[in-house]
Amino acid sequence: MKKVVLNKKQQELIERIGIFFEHQGLPPAVARISGLLLISDRVELTFEEIYTTLNLSKSAASNAINILLKAHRLEYITKPGDRKRYFKLFIDHWETVFNDRLKFLPFMVSLLKEIHSVRSSKNKEFNANLKEIIGFMEYLNKEIPKLFIKWKEKKTK
Amino acid sequence: MKKVVLNKKQQELIERIGIFFEHQGLPPAVARISGLLLISDRVELTFEEIYTTLNLSKSAASNAINILLKAHRLEYITKPGDRKRYFKLFIDHWETVFNDRLKFLPFMVSLLKEIHSVRSSKNKEFNANLKEIIGFMEYLNKEIPKLFIKWKEKKTK
DNA sequence: TTTTTGGTTCTGAAAAAAAAGAACTAAAAG
DNA sequence: CTTTTAGTTCTTTTTTTTCAGAACCAAAAA
Numbered sequence: 119m120k121k122v123v124l125n126k127k128q129q130e131l132i133e134r135i136g137i138f139f140e141h142q143g144l145p146p147a148v149a150r151i152s153g154l155l156l157i158s159d160r161v162e163l164t165f166e167e168i169y170t171t172l173n174l175s176k177s178a179a180s181n182a183i184n185i186l187l188k189a190h191r192l193e194y195i196t197k198p199g200d201r202k203r204y205f206k207l208f209i210d211h212w213e214t215v216f217n218d219r220l221k222f223l224p225f226m227v228s229l230l231k232e233i234h235s236v237r238s239s240k241n242k243e244f245n246a247n248l249k250e251i252i253g254f255m256e257y258l259n260k261e262i263p264k265l266f267i268k269w270k271e272k273k274t275k
Numbered sequence: 276m277k278k279v280v281l282n283k284k285q286q287e288l289i290e291r292i293g294i295f296f297e298h299q300g301l302p303p304a305v306a307r308i309s310g311l312l313l314i315s316d317r318v319e320l321t322f323e324e325i326y327t328t329l330n331l332s333k334s335a336a337s338n339a340i341n342i343l344l345k346a347h348r349l350e351y352i353t354k355p356g357d358r359k360r361y362f363k364l365f366i367d368h369w370e371t372v373f374n375d376r377l378k379f380l381p382f383m384v385s386l387l388k389e390i391h392s393v394r395s396s397k398n399k400e401f402n403a404n405l406k407e408i409i410g411f412m413e414y415l416n417k418e419i420p421k422l423f424i425k426w427k428e429k430k431t432k
Numbered sequence: 433t434t435t436t437t438g439g440t441t442c443t444g445a446a447a448a449a450a451a452a453g454a455a456c457t458a459a460a461a462g
Numbered sequence: 463c464t465t466t467t468a469g470t471t472c473t474t475t476t477t478t479t480t481c482a483g484a485a486c487c488a489a490a491a492a
Contacts, residue, residue: 127393128393131389131390131393134386135386135390138382138383138386142379143300145449145450146450146451147450147451156390156405157390157393157394159394159395159397159398161398161401164468165468165469166468166469174451174452175451175452175453176452176453176468176469176470177451177452177453177454177470177471177472178450178451178452179469180469180470180471181450181451181470181471182450183469184470201459201460201461201467201468201469202467202468202469203468203469207401209401209404209405209408210400210404212404212407212408216411222299225295226295229291229292229295232288233288233292233313233314236284236285236288236314237314237316238316240316241316241318243367244318244364244366247366247367247369248366250369251366251369253426253430254373254426257422257426257429258422261422265414265415265418265422269410269411269414272414273410302479302480303480303481304480304481321438322438322439323438323439331481331482332481332482332483333438333439333440333482333483334440334441334442334481334482334483334484335480335481335482336439337439337440337441338440338441338480338481341440358437358438358439358489358490359437359438359439360438360439
């Protein structure tokens with residue numbers, strides 16, 4: 119039972135982070151593990167520390183961790199002569215994760231275009247609105263990467 | 276049984292739209308109703324048309340429609356001397372809906388700031404990354420409305 | 433007043449998601 | 463070899479979500 123020591127405030131924050139991530143569509147265990155790794159002073163935690171601290175079964179923890187690994191929200195490191203994996207948030211590559219989440223935009227654009235192409239020419243207004251949305255999404259898709267670059271420039275100077 | 280007439284292609288698209296919205300976190304019935312209203316040539320449909328066309332029970336349709344109304348994805352109009360409500364996508368106000376969806380950003384920023392403030396000063400790198408994310412989100416929150424304005428300007432000229 | 437219409441609300445069942453527990457496995461340690 | 467460790471996988475249980483069916487309700491029509 120190698121629980122991570124957490125004070126009341128930290129525990130409460132983990133729960134709130136958990137709820138926030140649940141609202142973003144993550145399953146409960148996944149959300150809590152994310153919370154724990156955001157709060158823990160030790161940023162690298164072992165499998166055992168994670169499931170004992172959060173009172174999860176090994177199987178629940180294993181599945182949740184693998185979901186997070188596949189989503190590139192987690193990574194793990196190993197230490198020489200130590201069989202354990204040390205899991206940590208993939209926070210140093212958050213830009214990549216952020217970019218991945220934007221990939222839904224082009225997909226949505228193509229779906230909306232297909233919808234638009236299938237619609238009859240009645241309902242001019244509806245079709246015009248649809249076209250506007252498509253236009254704006256394409257604009258966003260082009261401009262957000264630029265925003266990224268501008269932000270980086272601003273930081274350096 | 277006042278079903279809306281739909282051809283194969285339209286039906287198939289409604290299903291694909293449904294799946295897309297399910298991936299975005301909407302419940303199945305909610306997702307399909309959204310799809311129907313995106314595809315139907317008549318943009319305003321009655322309660323009966325919706326549930327008969329999609330083979331939903333009245334209760335399922337009622338709940339789903341109310342979820343959509345509360346989320347401001349749907350609105351309804353009425354016609355004089357007609358007790359029915361005619362439901363339609365809130366597409367003419369899509370900018371408002373879009374802006375609403377961005378409201379999670381400031382909330383996330385405040386949560387991340389709280390996390391940052393609670394963390395010990397060990398893990399310099401982790402804390403620095405956290406601060407970067409916060410900074411970028413604040414930047415986004417400031418710049419996206421500007422993007423909106425610039426896009427509108429581009430449209431008019 | 434009675435009936436019809438256009439929904440809503442309240443069960444309960446079915447299906448899906450989440451988690452627990454235990455059996456299992458591969459690599460390392462003894 | 464045998465045992466231990468660090469997880470994984472399989473099965474079962476629990477919980478949650480989603481939906482159907484029927485009863486219900488308020489306003490309008492007859």
